[in-house]
Amino acid sequence: MPQPGPPRPIKSPCVQVCSVDPESGLCLGCFRSLAEIADWIRLTDAGREAVMSDLPHRRGRIPPEKLGPANGVG
Numbered sequence: 001m002p003q004p005g006p007p008r009p010i011k012s013p014c015v016q017v018c019s020v021d022p023e024s025g026l027c028l029g030c031f032r033s034l035a036e037i038a039d040w041i042r043l044t045d046a047g048r049e050a051v052m053s054d055l056p057h058r059r060g061r062i063p064p065e066k067l068g069p070a071n072g073v074g
Contacts, residue, residue, distance in 0.1 A: 012040065013030040026061060028067060031055045
């Protein structure tokens, strides 16, 4: 029986800018909701990919003045 290797890393959009915009409910760094962040490790690969594919569209829900240089503003 083959030995299991180290666990596969979980892909994440986190950029370690953890601040939630109260109006949109999205993180200003990765654009995920608090529920998505909390459940990230429990999501399937397909679930994480579905969230990640939607993230670029979410940026428009946050006013540009709230986004810092890491997100192309500043």
